[in-house]
Amino acid sequence: MxxxxxxxxxxxxxxxxxxxxxxxxxxxxxxxxxxxxxxxxxxxxxxxxxxxxxxxxxxxxxxxxxxxxxxxxxxxxxxxxxxxxxxxxxxxxxxxxxxxPALYRRGAPLPAHVRIDTRAVGGPGSTPTSGRVRRVTVVGAGNVGMIAAMRLAESAAIDEVVLVDIAGQRAAGIALDLSHSAPILGFSTRIRGVRTLAEAGPSDYVVITAGKARTPGMTRSDLVGVNAGIVGSLVSDAVAVSPDAVFVIVTNPVDEMTEHAWRTSGLPTDRVIGMAGVLDSSRFEALAAQVAGVHPRELTALALGSHGDEMVIPLSQATVAGRSVADRLGSGTVDALVDRARNSGAEVVGLLESGSAFFAPGLSAARMVLAMVNQTGELLTATVSARGQYGIDGGYVGLPVRLDRSGLAEIVEVDLTAAELDDLQTAARHIGDRVGALDGAGAR
Structure with missing residues (x-):
């Protein structure tokens, strides 16, 4: 190639x-x-x-x-x-x-007005097409936040990455450790670790990873109550410091937490986005590539719906080397891969026995931020508020999107079969029911 x-x-x-x-x-x-x-x-x-x-x-x-x-x-x-x-x-x-097929995953075809040099997507020595942004704040210096901060720092697209964590000097320690890797990874991004959002200062993007992680036997829904309180408080503090920022929510259960964050923030829905689809799409593509014996870049798939049991991977849109995944691998194999991708988070939790997945989630969050910073125009899936697309009006759900500097630029409608569309709409309804229950419980 x-x-x-x-x-x-x-x-x-x-x-x-x-x-x-x-x-x-x-x-x-x-x-x-x-x-x-x-x-x-x-x-x-x-x-x-x-x-x-x-x-x-x-x-x-x-x-x-x-x-x-x-x-x-x-x-x-x-x-x-x-x-x-x-x-x-x-x-x-x-x-x-x-x-x-990678052209599609990177956003082709692009709108005529978009000018992109792919050298700006990130990496040592690269230069963003639209100039560097001043600051990205990552809230939560746990494993997910640490990986996200590392990827953002090495992208050479951001002047400063700030980790925020209330746990003693953990954020400062992680920041110092990451800064020591600058000569190895070839970046000059400044990295700080602080305990409060006020210390972080005004940011262009705020990534919220803080919250209780799953343990073996727990579902994402089990985290609703405790994490709603954490996310609500953090978003309120972050908006006070960075009223013009775009928020990327990573905390589980991400669909419900993203809508809760938006309601708490008072911001436009375009500036409060959840990270799930990038991760779930990557999981399916990685698993399918292993079975097909091809490079993961030869896989193209979209993970829509919820980050959980109602995850929808439309097989009508999934290809391997330009050929239908179902035709290449067989429907039985593909169904098993979809099920495994849907439950991959729990699989990792079970294997680790303590803690949850962090490499792929952290990199997925960073990829979303860099897609906005560099205005790559690539097609991603993210948890966003629908505006009538796919027959869904209001409420957050995983959909295909394009992002830009200001957050959500476009919800992209791709052709789905009647059954896939029905599954997507069902996922949206179930997310809405859970958000309603959360509001009814008086989460703040």
């Missing part, structure tokens, strides 16, 4: 070529497609015949990178063709599988 960036388009133009030929398993970055439109270079999948330029030189009209139709997406919004066409050239060729 080869990643073709804008430099590949520039090289083709410098060499006098009119086409950039890519393989079916290759990745073509959004910036490369945009550069192709600007320069008149065709991006074609597979072998291509030479195509001379018009005698007058580069095209005078706009060059559009088109799919079939414009824009056309297959299951789960996947691009069906990456060829660029000159105005008036005629109809596009038959659909082709994209040069990587």
């Amino acid at each position: 080869t990643v073709h960036g804008a430099d590949a388009v520039d090289a083709a133009q410098s060499a006098g070529r009119t086409q950039l030929v890519v393989g079916r398993s290759d990745i073509v970055t959004p910036l490369a497609r945009e550069r192709a439109r600007d320069t008149g270079i065709e991006i074609v999948v597979g072998a291509a015949a030479p195509a001379p330029r018009p005698a007058s030189g580069p095209a005078t009209g706009p060059v559009s990178t088109r799919t079939d139709p414009t824009p056309s997406t297959g299951p789960a919004g996947r691009l069906t063709s990456l060829r660029a066409f000159m105005p008036g050239e005629g109809p596009p060729p038959p659909p082709l599988f994209p040069p990587s």
Whole structure:
């Protein structure tokens, strides 16, 4: 697999070529497609015949990178063709599988106004497309918060990451330990550990991971009462310090805690978002990749609904190397994988015997923040408040979304089967019932 960036388009133009030929398993970055439109270079999948330029030189009209139709997406919004066409050239060729399912998971196709250089997604030495943000606060210096803070610090997209924890000097100790890894990971982000949100100072993003973790035999719902009090108090304090921040809620049960956080905060729903779908999607993709014997990036799946028993993984949208997961692995195997993904959190808790999952949850929370900071435009799933999409009006539930600097940018509607849609709507109703019970109990 080869990643073709804008430099590949520039090289083709410098060499006098009119086409950039890519393989079916290759990745073509959004910036490369945009550069192709600007320069008149065709991006074609597979072998291509030479195509001379018009005698007058580069095209005078706009060059559009088109799919079939414009824009056309297959299951789960996947691009069906990456060829660029000159105005008036005629109809596009038959659909082709994209040069990587990863393009879909990173948000292709993108709105025309979005300009993205994928070098800005994070990592040592990278530079965000829209400039660094000043501060991200992670509330809770437990394992999840620690992993999230580490990933945010090494992204090179944030000036300062602050860990907040009331447990003595734990946050300060974790922050110091993380700062010692700066030469190893190659970042210059400042990391602090404090005991209160007031000490943290105004932040652009606040990630709330604090709360009681599950122990063997507990369900996420068992945590509702105790964690509602913790989350409500933290959100109130955080809003007082950072009234313009975007909040990412990680504390379980995340669906109910996200809505509770929103009600407590008084903020617009676009700025209070729950982390669950990124984690659940990753769990299913990782498990399915192991069974299929492929790289996890060859898997594409969405985990919708609730972070629990009503998790919905629409198999109509799940693919492996461009092929339906159900067709590739068989319906019985896929059903077992869905069930295991749904119960993966409990599986980890049982194996650990003390504590709960933290690597994947912490990285998932950081990924959401970085998608906003870097405005990647990638398609993620998150716990958000629906506005009529999927027949759901009001209430928080896991849905496909795009994020931007200000939080929720768009709820994306993908084609679901009637049964999948019914399962999603059922999940939303059950979450609403549990939130209603929480409100009835007077949680604060």
